[in-house]
Amino acid sequence: MIRIGVFGAGGRVGATVCAAVMADPALELVAAIDPAHAGESADGVEIVADPAAIDVPVDVVIDFTHVDAARTNLLWAAEQGVHAVVGTTGFDFDDHERFRKAFAHSNCIIAPNFAIGAVLMMSFAEKAAPYFETAEIVEMHHDMKRDAPSGTAMLTAERMAAASGEWAPDPTEQVVVAGSRGGEGPGGIHMHALRVRGMVASQEVILGTTGQALTIRHDTYDRSAFMPGVLLAVKAIGDRPGLTIGLDQLLDL
Ligand code: NAP
Numbered sequence: 001m002i003r004i005g006v007f008g009a010g011g012r013v014g015a016t017v018c019a020a021v022m023a024d025p026a027l028e029l030v031a032a033i034d035p036a037h038a039g040e041s042a043d044g045v046e047i048v049a050d051p052a053a054i055d056v057p058v059d060v061v062i063d064f065t066h067v068d069a070a071r072t073n074l075l076w077a078a079e080q081g082v083h084a085v086v087g088t089t090g091f092d093f094d095d096h097e098r099f100r101k102a103f104a105h106s107n108c109i110i111a112p113n114f115a116i117g118a119v120l121m122m123s124f125a126e127k128a129a130p131y132f133e134t135a136e137i138v139e140m141h142h143d144m145k146r147d148a149p150s151g152t153a154m155l156t157a158e159r160m161a162a163a164s165g166e167w168a169p170d171p172t173e174q175v176v177v178a179g180s181r182g183g184e185g186p187g188g189i190h191m192h193a194l195r196v197r198g199m200v201a202s203q204e205v206i207l208g209t210t211g212q213a214l215t216i217r218h219d220t221y222d223r224s225a226f227m228p229g230v231l232l233a234v235k236a237i238g239d240r241p242g243l244t245i246g247l248d249q250l251l252d253l
Pocket residue numbers: 007008009010011012013014033034035036037064065066067069070073086087088089090111112113114115226
């Protein structure tokens with residue numbers, strides 16, 4: 001039985017994670033941490049405000065919080081020798097380097113998207129990149145999302161930029177409304193972040209070359225989409241020393 005603690009247990013994704021952990025016979029939810037929901041119950045486990053209040057052994061913590069909170073939570077997990085499965089987005093390169101050093105006695109998996117369809121979308125976009133000269137990424141999320149662009153959009157652009165250095169320059173000479181061309185991501189790939197009430201998470205990667213365009217689109221309709229990936233990571237993390245970035249590392253893609 002793997003003993004699980006959930007950071008952000010009262011949040012949109014964290015609450016779904018607690019229920020998924022409870023429903024898995026190989027896992028046991030032993031701790032739930034979320035200052036905004038302290039004192040409430042997460043599937044029968046009392047939510048505490050701070051990890052210092054955890055008085056039971058934990059094997060793996062799962063973090064779906066906010067980037068500032070997650071930075072602290074992950075360093076706590078590394079100090080405690082507890083494995084961490086992280087879905088929180090918004091980390092930068094320096095964070096990754098810090099976590100790479102910190103996780104010397106336990107392991108950490110950071111995946112900006114735990115939905116299998118999104119993992120495949122990134123893989124297809126990376127594969128298509130060398131055959132096109134222009135590419136833009138449009139990510140669409142609910143209107144409560146705090147970071148932009150999404151971690152999935154960033155990772156997609158990073159992988160496409162690594163797969164091809166042959167991107168055409170932006171032809172724009174006059175910007176009438178500031179920001180119309182979106183943000184310039186890795187490889188100069190333009191990224192557009194939409195925040196739409198009612199939406200969960202969607203992304204389109206639009207690639208173009210002479211006379212043709214390819215659109216790769218993924219839609220998440222429900223947060224349950226992330227749970228098989230989270231549970232897979234929880235069960236695999238013991239065998240993945242150090243820092244692993246991206247769920248595709250755990251899949252035979
Ligand atoms: P949310 O509903 O705002 O939930 C986050 C929860 O964490 C909130 O209750 C928040 O409280 C709490 N929190 C803040 N500081 C904390 C701390 N130090 N320790 C423990 N809990 C703390 O957000 P969400 O929609 O669930 O998303 C959470 C994160 O997951 C975001 O970064 C999002 O981009 C990411 N995400 C990733 C995936 C993936 O597949 N990887 C999928 C969906 C979402 P307050 O509201 O008071 O701050």
